[in-house]
Amino acid sequence: QAEEVRVTEGTPYVFCAANACPPPIGSDEVSKWLQHIERNTVEARDWLRVLIARDTDNVLALLVLRNLYSHKRFTMYDMVPTAVNPRWDLLNRALRAPRERQREAAALLAARCDDSPHHAYLLALCYKHGIGTDDGRQDMASAAQLFSKAAEQHLADAEFNLGWCYEHGSGVELDPLKAVACYNNAIAHGDFSSLSNLGLCYKNGVGVPEDPAIAISLFRKALENGIAEGSCNLGWCFANGRGTTKNLAEAARLYRLAADQGSPVAQSNLGWCYQSGAGVPKNLQMAAYLYGLSATQCNGVGAFNLALCLSTGMGTQRDMREAVRFAKLAVTEKAPNAAQLLHAWTWRLRDFGYGGGDTDEEDVSEEEEEEEEDEGEGEDIVDLAVDTVINGEVDDSDEDSDSDSEL
Secondary structure, three states: OEEEEEEEEOEEEEEEOOOOOOOOOOOOHHHHHHHHHHHHHHHHHHHHHHHHHOOOOOHHHHHHHHHHHHHOOHHHHHHOOOOOHHHHHHHHHHHHHHHHHHHHHHHHOOOOOOOOOOHHHHHHHHHHOOOOOOOOOOHHHHHHHHHHHHHOOOOOOHHHHHHHHHHHHHOOOOOOHHHHHHHHHHHHOOOOOOHHHHHHHHOOOOOOOOOHHHHHHHHHHHHOOHHHHHHHHHHHHHHHOOOOOOOOHHHHHHHHHOOEEEHHHHHHHHHHHHHOOOOOOOOHHHHHHHHHHHHHOOOOOHHHHHHHHHHOOOOOOHHHHHHHHHHHHHHHOOOOHHHHHHHHHOOOOOOHHHOOOOOOOOHHHHHHHHHHHHHHOOOOOHHHHHHHOHHHHHEEEOOOEEEEOOO
8 A cells, every 4th residue: 555755854755665756866865865864764764765676776875775774763673684784785785886876976975075964974985985986995084084074063973983983093093082982972962873882992991991880781772772783792791791690591682683683793693602502592503594694794703603614514514615715704804713714724625625726826835744734733723713603792883894883
């Protein structure tokens, strides 16, 4: 049935998936769309979905819809369970769009970035992810500058991302104190995801004195406001007994809440619970499946754990080619121990009947006598890695990496 919605103020529209044809989204409409999101999240989401369905390479619409999910006005309590984080999916669709469409979107945003914080913020995302740039590379210095410009006008998303830049020294000098200040400003202006990042600052003593009790309080507030990352980080605290009594069953429950909304870190952590029988019945097949979901979203820890499953046949069919592929992904995403694991495997590929073709030539250029020594070392590394499957935490920011699920 048709349902009347109003996507821009004063503009009636009858939404019907069968014949809906929303107007194109251009530079002049960006601010109206983003302002409307704060009032009518579900309606804006539905209209944007129809628009993208009719033009799958509309980079500007993809970024605006991604901002809808990132803005945290549309939280995990409003979403149906999903295996893939919609932010990650929409970003990757924008990255896969033709270069001319990316440049077109960046040009539309650049034309208005001086007088609109929304345009400046979205253009900063383009620089951050290499969307529409000359060589397709990230430009974090320009991104941080634009985040700062938008933050000066109290745009919560920009304040959050600027805090992330200061916390990680990305595009700006590392400054934990400024990071904490930005997160507090973002919270004051309605960005609930900053609660989770500020909680991590208190948990790890970044820019503030270490205080697990305050960290847990902030994680709980984030969870209460539907932030999946808050649920994941609170689950980590229960799993490790940090600032609270250790409770693996509660940890698994919290991981599941976040995993059901596509959090790759939570999926990997829940996989660890199933592999270890921690708070849930042991189920190696489910563990491998969850690691696979996490790895699909380019999470380094999930890729590392999946590589171990594939190399040993734990919960899935043994496949060394795929194991090496995911181990390489884990190295790219800087997962702990991943480089050691892949190095050990380079000396053992012939034992598995694959020759040396699955690795770079330079990886197998050592002397034969060193190969025999490294094979034994490799076995120890593999065994160690299996025993220490990584259980991570999530830092919510604007992309999905190194246990950072970026906004």
